[in-house]
Amino acid sequence: DARVTQTPRHKVTEMGQEVTMRCQPILGHNTVFWYRQTMMQGLELLAYFRNRAPLDDSGMPKDRFSAEMPDATLATLKIQPSEPRDSAVYFCASGLPGTSGLTGELFFGEGSRLTVL
Amino acid sequence: GDSVTQMEGPVTLSEEAFLTINCTYTATGYPSLFWYVQYPGEGLQLLLKATKADDKGSNKGFEATYRKETTSFHLEKGSVQVSDSAVYFCALSDRGGTSYGKLTFGQGTILTVHP
Numbered sequence: 001d002a003r004v005t006q007t008p009r010h011k012v013t014e015m016g017q018e019v020t021m022r023c024q025p026i027l028g029h030n031t032v033f034w035y036r037q038t039m040m041q042g043l044e045l046l047a048y049f050r051n052r053a054p055l056d057d058s059g060m061p062k063d064r065f066s067a068e069m070p071d072a073t074l075a076t077l078k079i080q081p082s083e084p085r086d087s088a089v090y091f092c093a094s095g096l097p098g099t100s101g102l103t104g105e106l107f108f109g110e111g112s113r114l115t116v117l
Numbered sequence: 118g119d120s121v122t123q124m125e126g127p128v129t130l131s132e133e134a135f136l137t138i139n140c141t142y143t144a145t146g147y148p149s150l151f152w153y154v155q156y157p158g159e160g161l162q163l164l165l166k167a168t169k170a171d172d173k174g175s176n177k178g179f180e181a182t183y184r185k186e187t188t189s190f191h192l193e194k195g196s197v198q199v200s201d202s203a204v205y206f207c208a209l210s211d212r213g214g215t216s217y218g219k220l221t222f223g224q225g226t227i228l229t230v231h232p
């Protein structure tokens with residue numbers, strides 16, 4: 001059963017620490033997204049990649065966030081240094097635009113819940 | 118830019134009641150439209166989709182019709198169950214240019230169904 005896998009599921013850290021979240025997209029999907037979910041802002045797009053190249057990271061605070069795809073099976077989102085306002089659930093999603101009748105459907109992981117104290 | 122506006126929540130219903138969650142959109146291109154559902158502690162799952170005007174998406178008793186003239190994609194279910202309690206997100210994917218595949222979400226509507 002193909003699915004997007006995210007680690008860690010839960011992370012509690014102290015302000016100033018580095019946090020790295022990892023995502024394994026569905027094999028063969030060429031587009032990967034990072035979303036952040038909070039009660040106040042809802043779902044926000046942070047960054048996305050197509051064929052491992054970053055297409056848009058305008059949603060990320062550039063001074064502390066970075067997103068990469070070292071290879072086709074791994075996407076990472078790093079926060080350094082972390083701040084309490086970064087507390088949220090971070091979702092990774094993958095898709096393959098152009099298939100499934102050009103519907104643009106995305107498949108989501110279960111999320112990484114980050115708490116920064 | 119693209120945007121999605123959903124009915125304000127939360128919505129609280131009794132079991133077997135009729136459900137409508139309104140969704141309207143603004144898009145520069147000709148988008149695909151989606152409803153995603155998020156159960157407590159889980160990620161988002163696709164509930165249904167529609168790719169062109171007048172298409173009706175349906176799944177698990179939920180339906181939504183792509184209305185281009187009113188730029189709407191309202192979610193309906195004739196008889197809700199307690200197990201339908203979740204957060205529902207309307208979303209669009211603009212199929213043009215480099216943004217292709219990117220989902221723009223509404224703010225989400227919390228649905229609680231009581232026995």
